[in-house]
Amino acid sequence: MSRGAMEENQGKRKNHSIIVAALVFLILTVVFVLVVTRKIYLGKFTLPFYLVVSGMYLFATSLEAEGGIGEWIASFSWTLNMFGLILFYQYGTGDTESWAYAWPLIFPTGPGLGQLSYGAVKARSDPFERGKVLIQIGLGLFVLSLIVFKLFVQ
Numbered sequence: 001m002s003r004g005a006m007e008e009n010q011g012k013r014k015n016h017s018i019i020v021a022a023l024v025f026l027i028l029t030v031v032f033v034l035v036v037t038r039k040i041y042l043g044k045f046t047l048p049f050y051l052v053v054s055g056m057y058l059f060a061t062s063l064e065a066e067g068g069i070g071e072w073i074a075s076f077s078w079t080l081n082m083f084g085l086i087l088f089y090q091y092g093t094g095d096t097e098s099w100a101y102a103w104p105l106i107f108p109t110g111p112g113l114g115q116l117s118y119g120a121v122k123a124r125s126d127p128f129e130r131g132k133v134l135i136q137i138g139l140g141l142f143v144l145s146l147i148v149f150k151l152f153v154q
Helices: 003-012 017-037 043-062 068-093 096-106 109-122 125-153
Strands: none
Touching: 017 043, 017 109, 043 068, 043 109, 068 096, 068 109, 096 109, 096 125, 109 125
């Protein structure tokens, strides 16, 4: 698809940021109510849980911010989300050695996911395209560092 056709298609899309933000806030509220009322003990998963919840809260907040500040908040929020998700994996499997090669998933993949998500929800092509590039760079670095770590270090 050509750049002009994509921008034309983006212009027809609607901004659904308020709906997405409301759904994220609703889901976070339900999760917190369940954790508190059911007295769910998160144990070693407390830190990753709060990182992911904080990241989702910030992402929902970024959808209501206009201009560049919303993109920055979205990037930071997905950095927190990726950090929390990697900690979930590490705490669940005991694979703490993965820090040697998992860092590219936090940065630049995390901010890339933030940009991509923000651009998709706000129907803006610039952050969407920047996010795709950052995700590709991050995943490439992840695969490269994984191969180097597994072949030469372990």
